[in-house]
Amino acid sequence: MITLVALIVAILFVPSPWSYVLVIAAAIVDLGETGAFVWWSRRRRRRTRPAVGAEDLVGRVGVALSALDPAGQVRVQGEIWDARSATRVDRGEAVVVEAVDGLRLEVGPTGGDADA
Missing domain, CATH: 1.10.20 (Histone, subunit A)
Known part of the structure; x- marks a missing residue:
């Protein structure tokens, strides 16, 4: 121009x-x-991870807001999500997002406690 x-x-x-x-x-x-x-x-x-979207949640760490046995709620990146875990996760325990299934997260314990 x-x-x-x-x-x-x-x-x-x-x-x-x-x-x-x-x-x-x-x-x-x-x-x-x-x-x-x-x-x-x-x-x-050049980024390897998506910047937005549900795929960005995989690998993120959150906290269980309720006991997951097998379902409950978690907070990840400030958002509350319905979640399912293959193993029991107690309230307040840290979780890691393993997969996203629609609006439900598949999570697993990280082995440490997290702040709610």
Whole structure:
């Protein structure tokens, strides 16, 4: 866009030798901005984990709000979720999210206590 503006200004208002300099400088700035925008847009693709969504919860640690025997509720990243555990988990015990099944988390104990 800046190249087009520079081209119009160069044709209408700037004398001959400087018009070429103006257009070339604007093209260089335009290419630099384009390269920066491409780099900025691709930098997030290098992440191995999703940034949002239910898939982001897998591997996160939470706390059991009720006893899970086999079902109950847990808090993960500040959100309360229905959860199911293959082993009994007591209230206040730390859990790790192993899978997501719809709106229910499959969790397991981490072996430590967590703050509610």
